[in-house]
Amino acid sequence: MPVSITSSQLIYDSLKACGITILSALPETWLVHLIRMAEEDPAMTLVRLAKEEEGVGISAGAHLAGAKSAMLMQNHGLLQSINGIVSLTRLYRIPLLMLISYRGEFGERDPWQTEGGGVTEAVLQTLAVPFARLDEPGHVAARIHKAQTLADSSLKPVALLLCRDLMWEE
Amino acid sequence: MLRMDAMRAIYPQLERCVVVTIMGATAAELQALGHRPNFFYLQHAMGLASSMGLGIALSRPELKVVVLDGDGSVLMNLGGLTTLARYRPPNLVHVIFDNESLLSVGGFPTATASGSDLAGIAAAAGITRAISVRALDAFAVAFEEAIATNELSVIVAKVDAVGPRAFVTDLPLLENRFQFARYLKQRGQADQGRLPQESAT
Numbered sequence: 001m002p003v004s005i006t007s008s009q010l011i012y013d014s015l016k017a018c019g020i021t022i023l024s025a026l027p028e029t030w031l032v033h034l035i036r037m038a039e040e041d042p043a044m045t046l047v048r049l050a051k052e053e054e055g056v057g058i059s060a061g062a063h064l065a066g067a068k069s070a071m072l073m074q075n076h077g078l079l080q081s082i083n084g085i086v087s088l089t090r091l092y093r094i095p096l097l098m099l100i101s102y103r104g105e106f107g108e109r110d111p112w113q114t115e116g117g118g119v120t121e122a123v124l125q126t127l128a129v130p131f132a133r134l135d136e137p138g139h140v141a142a143r144i145h146k147a148q149t150l151a152d153s154s155l156k157p158v159a160l161l162l163c164r165d166l167m168w169e170e
Numbered sequence: 171m172l173r174m175d176a177m178r179a180i181y182p183q184l185e186r187c188v189v190v191t192i193m194g195a196t197a198a199e200l201q202a203l204g205h206r207p208n209f210f211y212l213q214h215a216m217g218l219a220s221s222m223g224l225g226i227a228l229s230r231p232e233l234k235v236v237v238l239d240g241d242g243s244v245l246m247n248l249g250g251l252t253t254l255a256r257y258r259p260p261n262l263v264h265v266i267f268d269n270e271s272l273l274s275v276g277g278f279p280t281a282t283a284s285g286s287d288l289a290g291i292a293a294a295a296g297i298t299r300a301i302s303v304r305a306l307d308a309f310a311v312a313f314e315e316a317i318a319t320n321e322l323s324v325i326v327a328k329v330d331a332v333g334p335r336a337f338v339t340d341l342p343l344l345e346n347r348f349q350f351a352r353y354l355k356q357r358g359q360a361d362q363g364r365l366p367q368e369s370a371t
Contacts, residue, residue, distance in 0.1 A: 022228060045228055047257060050249030057218030057250075061190070061225025064210065064351045065233075066358060069225070087214035088222075092347045 002169040008033035010137055011099070011162070014144040015070055020097070021045060022062050022069035024055035030101040030167040031072050038072075052077030056084030060094045068148075070097040075104065075120040076113075078159070085127060085157055095151035095158075102133070102161040107168075124159055135163035171306045173267045173329040174199045177238070179310040183317055184209070184236060187263075188226055188354065191238040192219045194274030195333030196267060200238065202334065205341060207353040213343055217247030220254060220264055227259035230354070232361060234261050234317060241268040241282045248291065251324075255296030258322040264292075265313070266324065268302075271331040292324040300324040 012034055015023070023038045024047040025031065038046040049055050055071040062069040073081070078100050089096045103110070104117015124131045130150060132143050143160060151158045173196065181203050189209045191197050197211035212219045223237035244251070244266050254264065270283035282288060289302035299321050303309045309327045316323035 022225070047224070047228070047253065050252050051247075053218065054221040054224075054247065054250050054253055057215070057221025058225035058228075060218070061222035061227075062229045063225075064222075064347070065188075065226040065229035065354050066351075067225075067229035084215050084218055088212070088218055091214055092343060094347070 003030055003032055004167055004169050005033050007137055007140070007166045008037065010140050011134070011144070012037040014141040015099075016041075016044075017141065018097075018145055018148040019068045020070050021067055022047065022058070023072060024049055024058045024069065025072035026052050026055075026074070026077055028074040028077075028101055028103075030103070030162060031074075034072055051080055053081045053084040056081050056088055056096065059096050060088050060092070063094050063096075070099060072099050074101045074116075075161075076116045078120065079116060079123065082123070082127065085129070089157045090127075093155040095155050097148055097151050098129075098157060098159045100159055100161055101167065102163050105164055107164050120161070127157075129157050129159050130154075131159040131161060133161045133163050135165045137166065140166070171304060171309065171327065171329050172332065173269070173327070174202075175306055176267065176309050176327050176329060177203055179306060180313045183313070187234045187236045187317070188230070189236045189238065190219050190223050190226070192216070192240050192243045194240075194337050196238050196240060198334045198337045198339055201339045201341060207349045208357075209346075210350040211341075211343075211346055216243045217250065219243060220247065220250050223262055223264065224250075224254055224257065224259060226354075227262040228257065230358070231259070231261055233354075233357070234263070235259070236263045236265065236317075239264060239266045241266060241270060241280050241288060242272045244288055245280055245282075245286075251292050251295040251297065254322060254324075255292075258297070260320045260322060262322050263313070263316045264322070264324045266326045267329045268326050269329050269331040273331050273333050274337060277331060289324065289326040292326070297322055297324050300326070302326040302328065304328045
């Protein structure tokens with residue numbers, strides 16, 4: 001499976017450097033190494049979800065309890081999480097760091113991923129969620145750190161889009 | 171059983187717990203009994219109260235977390251019961267007031283009115299301490315046992331489909347949110363301060 005281990009490790013290390021101690025996740029192909037790293041890390045609490053919106057609630061609870069957390073999901077998981085993002089994190093001004101694998105972009109071969117890919121950025125814009133792309137290793141650590149900083153200062157959700165060029169090695 | 175009476179029966183025990191409630195009647199009635207800084211009312215995002223409780227329980231294992239949920243909300247996040255069962259935080263008590271109705275939005279029947287059994291669903295999800303009670307004294311006993319035990323508990327309390335006339339209270343959502351977070355922070359600092367020197371490292 002040509003999911004980049006190097007990039008996954010870089011992302012994981014950057015999350016750790018931000019003090020993330022709880023990761024909630026729903027598996028998807030590009031996230032396999034990240035989820036395994038969280039699973040093997042005794043200092044990380046990994047919460048495997050049944051549906052992504054649960055992760056919004058878990059992160060909100062963790063924040064109010066003083067713990068730093070992040071969500072790992074596919075962009076279709078973002079679509080599943082919209083009410084939680086609006087009616088919990090935005091309504092109650094709660095920071096939320098979302099790492100979203102950006103399926104269905106240029107280069108996508110799976111037909112079933114393409115509709116979600118086409119609406120991802122428009123949905124984030126409509127929700128007024130600031131987002132940035134992670135598409136090359138050089139800016140991963142800095143962008144994750146800056147995203148976390150903005151989430152904490154604005155008390156709002158932010159998103160990082162994990163892109164094909166970073167996650168997939170052809 | 172009236173939900174108000176059930177909450178009144180456990181109210182003294184909620185003082186040392188961290189409490190997350192759902193919206194509508196449950197939030198309004200608990201506030202009518204008396205708001206405390208350790209109570210958070212999730213006034214929307216139906217289904218996520220139990221997920222918030224899980225997030226708090228995992229982050230702060232030293233605290234007892236009580237979620238006051240409802241049948242309509244739980245039915246929106248049945249998968250969440252499987253997540254609770256998977257991580258089974260021993261410090262979480264999940265109370266589900268089941269009035270078989272979406273009372274706060276017009277009183278339409280939920281699936282529990284036609285036989286869906288939430289305690290059965292919780293048990294089948296893998297939560298071994300899951301019971302259903304109909305009488306007030308049985309509820310009070312079940313809650314006391316759940317607080318005393320060191321195991322994830324689900325208590326489904328069958329209650330009448332009645333609630334207050336109005337749901338909006340004079341506690342703004344954000345005031346509640348920041349007060350609750352501050353309570354959790356100060357409680358952590360206070361508990362830290364009481365730790366013996368050697369275990370504080």
